Amino acid sequence: MEFQAGTILDNLRQLRKLDAAALPFAEVKAIVKAGFVMPLLTRIHAGHYVERVRLNKDESVFLTPAELGYIRDPSKIKDCGRANGPGSSIFYGSVISSKVSLPHIVALAETEELLRGKEKGKRDKKLVMTMSRWRIEKDMVLAEMVFS
Structure with a gap:
């Protein structure tokens, strides 16, 4: 096309x-x-929270904030993500809103391929995830990436 x-x-x-x-x-x-x-821009005020989910592979455990944050070495990012191109690191998170009371559920749905991709609903899979909650220290203006 x-x-x-x-x-x-x-x-x-x-x-x-x-x-x-x-x-x-x-x-x-x-x-x-x-x-x-x-892009749609939104302001998140100091004191609010962003929730982030990382899937644990082989039941590994994340122990530090650095492991739960974003990839700091962009050369490790070879493919496109949901909102980034190769070599570009993005912090994905979800926030509480009038329509989302459990942002970690939204974050999980956006993270796990079986819940969002072509394979969704096709097989059972044990999911182990680590959810982190990040407190906003100063007002931030962010681009909203809204997907249906």
């Missing part, structure tokens, strides 16, 4: 039809740039 730049709504409709996971990152980046989509 060839991408045609148009209004923001037209661009969003075209982007929804694409299988971005099957395209090279450079092509996805060019499509987004050509069809410029403005």
Whole structure:
């Protein structure tokens, strides 16, 4: 499918039809740039919390805040994530809102491939996760990455 730049709504409709996971990152980046989509910005106030989930592989245990944070060596990031390209480290988290009272459940659903990908619901799997809660120390303006 060839991408045609148009209004923001037209661009969003075209982007929804694409299988971005099957395209090279450079092509996805060019499509987004050509069809410029403005991110939604939100302010999180000091004193609020962000909850983050990391899946434990082989029942390993995370013991330090550094292990629960983001990847500090971007060269280890070879593939696209949900909101990042190769070599780009992003801190994924979820917050309490009027519609989300248990943000760690949202964070788990966004993290585990069996819950969000093509394999969702196809098999049983034991999930071991570590949930961390991060207190916001000063007001922050962040881009919202909302997925349906």
